[in-house]
Amino acid sequence: MAKMNDEKPLSIRCPNCRKVHEPNFNETTQRYVCPLCAAPVDAQVVIEKKKHGLK
Numbered sequence: 001m002a003k004m005n006d007e008k009p010l011s012i013r014c015p016n017c018r019k020v021h022e023p024n025f026n027e028t029t030q031r032y033v034c035p036l037c038a039a040p041v042d043a044q045v046v047i048e049k050k051k052h053g054l055k
Helices: 042-052
Strands: 024-026 031-033
Touching: 031 042
Parallel strands: none
Antiparallel strands: 024 031
16 A cells, blocks of 8 residues: 655745745746745755655
8 A cells, every 4th residue: 555645835944034934936047935035045945855855
């Protein structure tokens, strides 16, 4: 029996505004950014993906 992998939403803390939320992916720059202040949050996304085991 296959086990379902229920993926939790990826939530990170923005280094600029210190709010915790899901990052937006900017298609033009190919980077993750904060939806509130538009600061790049790439390092935090990599850390959270490793913690959650997401690919």
